[in-house]
Amino acid sequence: MRKIVNILIASVGGQGGLTLSWVIARASVLDGFSVKTAETLGMSQRYGSVMSYVRLGDSVKSPLFEPGEADYILGLELVETLRRIHYASGSCVVIVADEYRPSYTQSIKYPALKTSDLVEKIKSLWGRTLIISARKLAERAGSVRALNMVILGVFNAVSNLLSRESIERAIREVLPEHAVSASLRAYELGFEYAQQAR
């Protein structure tokens, strides 16, 4: 069977999870992969729970994959990552921003969770987890909204799947012009961070 790489992106609507999936997809096409994406969103701009799927390989047919099949989980938020952690395959690497966005319903009803508790919970569930201070790196890159591109940088340093040129071009083609420079910088910072961490 031909190998397909399954990437799951867990985010809160508005964080750029879909944009991240489109950048990966476009870079994959530029690098000659067959690719498919899908998403479950409802209303992606609106602070809901968003899950995107990206699959790349020689010949990808289904846009979806099942729990237990993700090779990478890219989390832009801790609770959303925890919500999707069962998608991890045995060899999955979980890359997650140390970003906690309590939902407003949670703020009303539930006892407040702590960022550190969420981090520990994910780490205890999954050994191969990288927790990234993505907000700090994105701020350094010039925009907190580029947090998704920090995670992309870490992902590509870890996976070595996509060429730097293709990612750069994909960022230029997918993101609005005003967001490109911070996004490129955020990608670089994420990439460097992961290399140094090794």
Add this chain to the structure above:
Amino acid sequence: MGNEAIARGLIEADARVVVGYPGTPSSEVIMALQPVSRQLGIYAEWAVNERVALEIALGASIAGVRSIATMKAPGLNVASDPLLSSAYCGIDRGLVVLVADDPGPHTTQTEQDSRWYAKLAKLPMISPSNPQEAKDFTKVAFDISEELGIPVILRTTTRVNHTVSDVVLGEVRRIQQDVKIVKNEVRFVRAGMAWNLERHKWLNSRLRLAEEVSTKYSLNSSSGRGEICVLTEGVAHEYVSEVLEELRLEDRVKVIKLGLLYPAPRKFLLENLAECKTILVVEELDPFLEEQVKAILHEENVHVRVYGKLTGHLPLEGELNKNQVRNAIECIIRGLTPPLTTRSEHTLSPQDTPPRPPPLCPGCPHRFSFIALKIALSIRGYKLSEVPVFGDIGCYALAVYPPISMLWTEHSMGASISMAIGAKIAGYTKPVIAVIGDSTFYHAGIQPLIEAINKNIDILVLILDNDVVAMTGHQSTPAWSLSESGRPLRPVSIESIVKSISPDFLATIDPYNLDEMISIISEIVDRPGVKVIIAKHPCALLERRARKVEKKFYVDASVCRGCKACITATGCPAIVMEGNLARIILEDCNGCGLCTRFCPYRAIKLLQGDST
């Protein structure tokens, strides 16, 4: 994205008129075309609703240009009247109706299977499995439409519309399209005419040619061989292919994939099913192919067992996934009876996590309107449980969630006002409220308002006018002066429409003026007659994009006591509890300041200095 691929297919097919009404997952077809449409000589614009869109496309087609109407599944219900009639009059240049179904359903009110419309309207329907086919089939749809002389329905599902994938582009054709209309009453005059029977016979004769005409376009295909056969269509085919590959059954199971869903290609099916002893039909939503193939086999006296949704091998509800397809195939291979318990292949079980329902955005003007309504009703001594608020389709339906919890119904486009009328006619004595958005009002709210006024109904109608079709990604409304494609428009104002039908009360208020909104609602809510309030303030996201957020608020941690009043009153997602204190996520704050009104300790303060 599949929708962009369809847009590209429209360019390659030289379609000249592209009209639709926004609806997930269909909207991006027109959105993708609009930036380039005028340059390419394509009319790509939003219409006021789906039936108008389809009638525009039909008019353009009989005037000699290739046209398409795009919509989500419930949109085809709205457009079903012209759809059925268009089959009788036929077309002159290709006419395609794109309908995007939503198994799941992810963003649609029902899991409508629009394939039945093909059977109902007696029109050919073709359906792609992936973005590449979405582009290719779009072109084919026009060709088949012209060869048969009738409209063709191009039917997609979310996993095709919204899937991003590599697509190989084709040639852009330029087709001679002469604009002319030939007077022909027999074709174009319908109601009660003696010739309608002849037109029905004509339609049936055209439909009978569908398989033959479509053969050269290779819409249907088969692969593998074996006595077990999987009959499939749409994205389900992609699941079937991968499952067979994973189970290493490619050589033991024959796969028949249909692109022409209606009429089911009888000759193709009989040829390809000749060796089969068992058939499993894998399709999303209703057992549409399953019933068709059973009928064909019965008529041809072929005895083959057909499995699928009707035998319990696959579910009748919800979106399909690979696990369900794998189970169904394994049941057939191993001769087992469904349901087969799903093997747990994953090492982790799903974790218990707090839910995250989508809220109204920070700064959303609808939040102001609903809070004003809530307060005004309380001022007048009404219990919230005794004043029904009939809602409509749009972002404001998110007011159903706590803490706002002010929406009682969300039914179909325009139903807020009509259902409120019904409640009053039934004899409900307490006030009855209808809440409808601006685009929904243009789409289907005007007629029910006429009804309310004409019948002297005592209702309060709130028209929440945020100047945009917000829910589906910020498309234009008839109030705009320039369309997304750059076409100059003549704005049609809601206020002048409402004024012209003379309700008993009409006011336009900016809901950001919360006190004014509260006082007007409380003043008029139980007055007799039709009261209309237009709550006019642009969508917060639109405003944010148009200009920078001018101010932002923060929680002074030294003053906050963690009472959560700001959150429980507003449900604003930019406010979070951290530890025991509230915090405003600065980059999400849109500066509306609503939360400041509810803090008993005045802990929420205006941020001084630079705010981006």
